[in-house]
Amino acid sequence: MTQKKVAPTVNTVAGSMPPSYEEANAGCPSYCYADGTFSWEDKNIRRVFIRKVYSILMLQLLVTMAIVAVFTFSAPVRFYVQTHPGLYSLSNLLFLGTYLTLSCCADVRRQFPWNLILLTIFTLCMASMLGFVSSYYNTKSVVLCLAITAMVCLCVTIFSFQSSIDVTSFQGVLFTLCMVMLCCALVMGFVVPFGYVPWLHAIYGVIGAIVFTMFLAFDTQLLMGNKMYAMSPEEYIFATLSLYLDIVYLFSFLLQLFGQGRD
Numbered sequence: 001m002t003q004k005k006v007a008p009t010v011n012t013v014a015g016s017m018p019p020s021y022e023e024a025n026a027g028c029p030s031y032c033y034a035d036g037t038f039s040w041e042d043k044n045i046r047r048v049f050i051r052k053v054y055s056i057l058m059l060q061l062l063v064t065m066a067i068v069a070v071f072t073f074s075a076p077v078r079f080y081v082q083t084h085p086g087l088y089s090l091s092n093l094l095f096l097g098t099y100l101t102l103s104c105c106a107d108v109r110r111q112f113p114w115n116l117i118l119l120t121i122f123t124l125c126m127a128s129m130l131g132f133v134s135s136y137y138n139t140k141s142v143v144l145c146l147a148i149t150a151m152v153c154l155c156v157t158i159f160s161f162q163s164s165i166d167v168t169s170f171q172g173v174l175f176t177l178c179m180v181m182l183c184c185a186l187v188m189g190f191v192v193p194f195g196y197v198p199w200l201h202a203i204y205g206v207i208g209a210i211v212f213t214m215f216l217a218f219d220t221q222l223l224m225g226n227k228m229y230a231m232s233p234e235e236y237i238f239a240t241l242s243l244y245l246d247i248v249y250l251f252s253f254l255l256q257l258f259g260q261g262r263d
Helices: 043-073 075-083 086-104 114-134 139-162 171-194 198-224 236-258
Strands: none
Touching: 043 075, 043 114, 043 139, 043 198, 043 236, 075 114, 086 114, 086 236, 114 236, 139 198, 139 236, 171 198, 198 236
16 A cells, blocks of 8 residues: 655745745655656666667667668669668768757757657668668678677677676776777778778777677666666666667677678
8 A cells, every 4th residue: 555745735924935945845755856856766767767768769670670671672772772872971961960969959859759850860860871781781691680789689688687797887998999999990091992901890890899789788787777877767868879879880890790792
């Protein structure tokens, strides 16, 4: 049987000072801060937040897989997008615009329905770009990389929820790996014009897959709220955006490692 919390009444006299902020919020539940925001102490709020994030993420991934499948299996669509590279550039511009808006403007990504509209545009653009890249690879390679990505995501999610290791405290390791990726990208930028170096691309792909696997674990544990760092329950759009990008980039690096070009 649950008990209902009732805020104590504050008796005021006409013309006297209004009640203090502490008196007015005396009936606020224990999971609220003084400014009205929520803490992670209430497990129900955490569960609702995680459920909302993963529900939106599943929809994003389903749409992305559908678009990638159309670009990969449909020969007319594949021919059209490969002969019209301007569509990729347009998708890239919309992707950058929506990503910067959702990442930098906290008020916009918390305002319904604009946050969902921008997230939908972002997902469609990212899926189109990924489908454009996948259209140059063999169909079996794309399916294989999709299966590997799904298995890695499942294992990382289970590890993040069950393990006592705090990945959110590994920020220094992630920063170092990102710097190594940047160095590899710069070296490849100088070497590629003189010829394709398979082992260099393989190293870059391996490092990229490792980095975004760790970022997936990092962002997953941010949702849990019981580690060193946690994400606010109001930031469900940003949390979904982060997890989606981790999965997409993981797939792209696996495609670079295991993908084979079309004959």
